[in-house]
Amino acid sequence: MKPMLHTWGFRWVLLTFIFATFNVQYTTTTWPILHFSTIQLLGLFKDAPEDTPKPKESSFHCRAMFKAAIVLSQQYNIKIDGQYIGGQVAQTGGYPIGAISTTCSIMSNFNIVGMVGPTYSREAHIIAQYAESVGIPAISYTATDPELSDRNAYPAFYRTVPSDATAASSIVELFKRFNWTSCIIIYQNDAFGSGGAEAISHAFSENNLIVSQTVIFDLATVNIRSDLTDLLSSSSTRIVLLWVESNYTPLVLQHALDCGVLGPHFTWILRSKISLEFFNPISYPNLIGMLSIESVAGNLVSAPINTSLLNAAYQIWQQYEPETFPGPMKVNYYALFAFDATWTLIQSLQKLCSSYTNHSSSCISVVNSSSCFDRRFLQSNSLFNALNNIEFLGVSGPIKFGANSTDRIDGIYYVIQNVQPSVNGVDFLPVLQWSRSNKWTTYTLADVIVWPGNTLTLPTGFAGLAGVKLHICVIESVPFTIRTNILEQNTKKLVGYIPDLIDILQSKMGFIPHIILASSNKTYNGLIQDVENGFCHLVVGDITITARRREIVDFSSSIFDSSLRIVIRQTTSINVDLFSYLRPFSSTLWLLVLVGSIYAGILLCLLERTTNEALKNKSIISSAAMSMWYSVSTIMGYGADFHVQTAAGRLLTVGLHMLSLVLVATYTANLASDLTTLKSNYFISGIDDIINGKIPYSRIGIVIGSSLEDFYLREISHGSRNFYPLKSLQDLYISLLNNNIDAAISDTAILEYITNKVYCNLSLVGADFSRSEYGIVIPKQWIFQKDLDVIILSLRESGVLDNLKRKWFEGSLCQQSFSSYTYTSRPGRGSSSTYSPPSRNHFDYFITVL
Structure with missing residues (x-):
């Protein structure tokens, strides 16, 4: 038993020493707060980080103003059930488990009727639930x-600080004011960071603004989870929203400085102002132009506040803790929100x-x-009603709550401060x-904002493509x-055409291309994805622009x-x-x-045999043969070697000449037509033959995952995939x-190149159809689209081009054996096509004559 008493005695002495040390280091005067009153308020404040020699300024200020409000209520003789209001102060460690542990410990020993705090959003969730369970605000x-x-x-939760949803709305209006359209958000991975990032993303989406990327600052590793250099330099936007607590802000900014992404090309917007003493003076030029956005009290924006109440609170602070009082103009604004939170509970x-009305109890x-x-606080409903209906002018501005939200209705103000050159280097103004x-x-x-690069020129909010690394995919x-x-x-x-075009665009726009060659099994639609x-x-690449x-x-x-x-x-066989x-x-x-x-020969023989010197001394057979020769040669247009003598013979000759004119002209026209028809007599003549099913659909090759497939399904098969599937253009040629396959459909330019320079035994048939355009595939709402279109x-x-x-x-590497004829396509198909005439009909003719 004695060793146990000795251990407890040692712990008590150690605890007393710690508290004494704390009081000596941070306060020299005892606050006149009644710790043993039956009406107590609990103030929850964060601890100082372990790596800092003393608590943060905001923690001191908020704690002091909480105490000042309680002391002021005593000076104003505000009593509850005949007693002054007392107070308890607790530090939570900044973590939910620490907050609930500390709160539970104090609640078990004191009559707490209301809480001020906690500091962090991650703590507030669990404290708000606990407050609801015990019935206190x-x-x-x-x-x-x-x-x-x-x-x-959260029916038991209230707050005097504005919600980040309001901050998000103000940021949207800021972007509209400066015509900015996008940003990157860096946020810490807790309720404060993720809640703020989500609120901003939602507000941006509703106002057609873009959050191009979100980046996590990991609280466990105290580091950014991404390669900040690659992430920011490859992004199109040059506006960065930093949504982390003020004690982490210098770490992120220093990392950005080391990565070279803080300075003339980037505009950073911080969630709160910080001390710039953390940074090496050499880096000051890169800090110029940063903005900070934070909620402030009404006095900073010339809005009405309760000045007498504020001055009274400051006097109490100076009286009981003068060594921490920084002066009226340097008090942290969150301290004013803490005072108003405490005073709201007191007033309620x-x-x-x-x-x-029941004065007996x-x-x-x-x-x-x-x-x-x-x-359990038995009058919780009455106290909540009083809170919902309370209205007064606080030290931060008007205080009023509604029944449908935990946020204050009015008295919400924000100030943007700008890092500008100053006598001592740089400072927020x-x-x-x-x-x-x-x-x-x-x-x-x-009225002057100094932008990054120490310039007065408003940044556009996005980078020109100069210096931006682009991942450009191409397909062979x-x-x-x-x-x-x-x-x-x-x-x-x-x-090729595309690498040359990329080089030209790079020289015009200055981007850094990282070319990615698609795999052989990648489809065109896969590239779109x-x-x-x-x-x-x-x-x-050769990517067709389609509505789909x-x-x-x-x-x-x-x-x-x-x-x-x-x-x-091509058909290579010759049929003689x-x-x-x-x-x-x-x-x-x-x-x-x-x-x-x-x-005609017999008739001529009868008419001319008795009078014509060439016939009358001949035998009947010889005369008949010569008359036949005269008839045939006259019809063929050659003419015989004797002349007719009689008038009837001459009349017959005229008839034969007229017949000759008709027959020769007709024969020549038909022969030329047959020759042309034989040359162009492929088994199909154009797209109409494919549509009409002249060849089996399974013998028609189509590259899958391309715009050609969409065309085929839409115009030819009406949705039926009855074609021969091809994986690539090379597969088309080999097939x-x-x-x-017997035929394939592809882009004209590619086929003309292939049939002229590579595969000379392939031929194009019919006129071109379904005119289209190739375009560079870009993401939706790509902010560089206008610049790219102008260059193109x-x-x-x-x-x-x-x-x-x-x-x-x-040019052509395939030799043409014959001169060209021009074959005009059927109406409705457009242009004409060029064909070489066949030689086989001349060959047939000479063989027959021989």
Whole structure:
């Protein structure tokens, strides 16, 4: 038993020494607060970080103003049930478990009827729930998480500090004022950070603004979870919102300085002002232009406050703790919120008891229990009603609460301070002020904002692409993107229309390209998904602009005009027909010509044999043969070697010449038509034959996951996937050559290049159709789109794109054996196509003659 008593005695001495040391170090005068009154208020304040030699300024100030409010209530002779209000002060450690542990310990030993605090949003959630369970109000002076605004979820919670939802609204108005459209949010991973980031993201979304990225500052590792250099330099926005507590802000800013992303190219907006003494003076130029946004008391923006109450509180603070009083102009604004929170509880208790009609019993009744969770304030409903209806002018501004929200209704003000050069280096100066009625206006003492880079020029809020690292995805597609091997260096290089275009865009816009070649099994639609998912910033290639794709991504202005065409195998076999020259006339006509020739020959023999010197001395057979020769040669237009002598013979000759004119003209026209038809006699003549099913649909090759597939399903098969699926363009060519398919549909430019320079045994057939455009794939609402479109239009107008097209698409390596004929497509299909005439009909003719 004695060792136990000795241990407890040692602990008591140690505890006494700690408290004595604390009092000697931080206070020299005892506050006249009644710790043993039956009416007590509990003040919850954060501890100093372990790595700092003393508590933070705001912690001192808030604690002092809490005590000042209680002492002032005694001076004003405010009594509850005939007693002055007392107070207890507790430090929570800044963590929920510490807050509830400390609170429970004090609640078990003192008659607490209201709480002021806690400091952090992560503590406020659990304290608000505990306050509800015991039936007493908790009024925070610094917890800003928007989730705490829900009166239904937290009926016992109130706060005198504005919610971050209000801060988010003021930030939206700030962005509209400066025409900024996007930002990056760096936030700490707790209720304060995530709640603020969520509120800002929601407000931005409702106002068509963009939170391009959110970055977590990990409280466990006290570090950012991302590569800050890569993240910020590759982002399009140059506005950074830093939503972390003030004690972590210098750490993040120093990291940004080390990464080179704090300075002329970035505008940082801090959640609160900090001391700039943390930083090396060498880095001061990079701090210039930073902004801080924080809630303030009304006196800073010339709004009405209770000056007499504030002065009285300051006098009490100076009287009982003069060594911590910084002067009226340097008191932390959260300390004023803490005073108003305390004074709100005091006023509500006074109002509760003044309206209490049963004077025979106490207006403050508490069901005591040894367990802090079993205690219960019996007049909780009346006290909450008093709080909801209380209204007074506090030291921070008007104080009033509603029944539907935990937030104060009025007296909400924000000030933006700007880091500017000063005599001592750099310092924060207020430049803008905000209230619900006036929104953002110029601060009364300043009207100039110094922006990053020590300039007065308002930043645009986003980076030009100069210096921005872009992940650009490309897909191999000859001749747009061709992969070549460099044997000397044992490396691969991309050449073609697209790499040349990227180089030109880089020289014009100054971005840093990181080229990503898509895998061989990647589809065009897969590349679209890569942009939507953020894997690629851009996709540059032969990507067709379609309405379906525009639903998930955007496109730049056209970089190439395209259409579709049909490609087939060339027919190499020659079918020899010895009598093909007879086809221009039907067999009936040939028979009539033969009969007519014989008849004309016999008639001529009868008319001329007796008078014509060439016939009368001949035998009948010889005369008949010569007459037949005369008839045939006249019809063919050649003419015989004798002349007719009689008038009837001459008349017959005229008839034969007229017949000759008709037959020769007709034969020549039909023969030319047959020759042209035979040359163009592919098994299909264009897209109409495919639509009409002239060849089986399963013999038509289509590259899957491309705009060609969409066209086929929409225009040809009406949704049926009955085509032969191809994985790539190379697969298309091989399938044609291997006779796996009879025809394929692809882009005209690619097919013209392939049939002219690579696969000479493939041919295009029919006219082009379904005209379209290629565009650079970009994310939705990409802020560089306008700049990119302007550059592309200038390249088109100056002829640069035409030069690229000539460089990569014109010319032919496949020799043409014959001169060209022009074959005009059927109406409705557009342009004409060029074909080489066949030689086989000439061959047939010569064989027959021989």
